[in-house]
Amino acid sequence: MEMNISNQNKLGPANFMQLEMSIEKGEASSVKKMLSGLSMREPEKNYLIDVAKMNNQLSIMALLKNAPVRNFMEI
Numbered sequence: 001m002e003m004n005i006s007n008q009n010k011l012g013p014a015n016f017m018q019l020e021m022s023i024e025k026g027e028a029s030s031v032k033k034m035l036s037g038l039s040m041r042e043p044e045k046n047y048l049i050d051v052a053k054m055n056n057q058l059s060i061m062a063l064l065k066n067a068p069v070r071n072f073m074e075i
Contacts, residue, residue, distance in 0.1 A: 010070070011040040023051050028059050035063055039070040 011019070015034070022030040040048075045067060052061040 011038055011044060016044065020048065020051055023048060023057060023060050023064075024055050026055065026057050026060070028057070028063065031060050032063055035067050039068040042069050045069055 019031065019034050022034065045064060049061055049064045052058075052064060
């Protein structure tokens with residue numbers, strides 16, 4: 001699954017949904033690819049970590065925990 005990114009370092013709504021679905025399916029390689037060069041806000045990151053935790057996806061949780069966070073004020 002390839003993510004359509006208009007601004008490659010920010011997480012948009014459609015990309016967020018794709019990332020969430022990949023986490024739920026346990027597609028660690030897809031998640032890793034989607035996270036490459038991506039930054040997200042802290043609430044987004046925490047939510048996705050919770051999704052991984054609920055689905056018992058420990059390797060994906062580790063990937064998400066290492067993902068960079070951008071300032072809330074950055075657009």
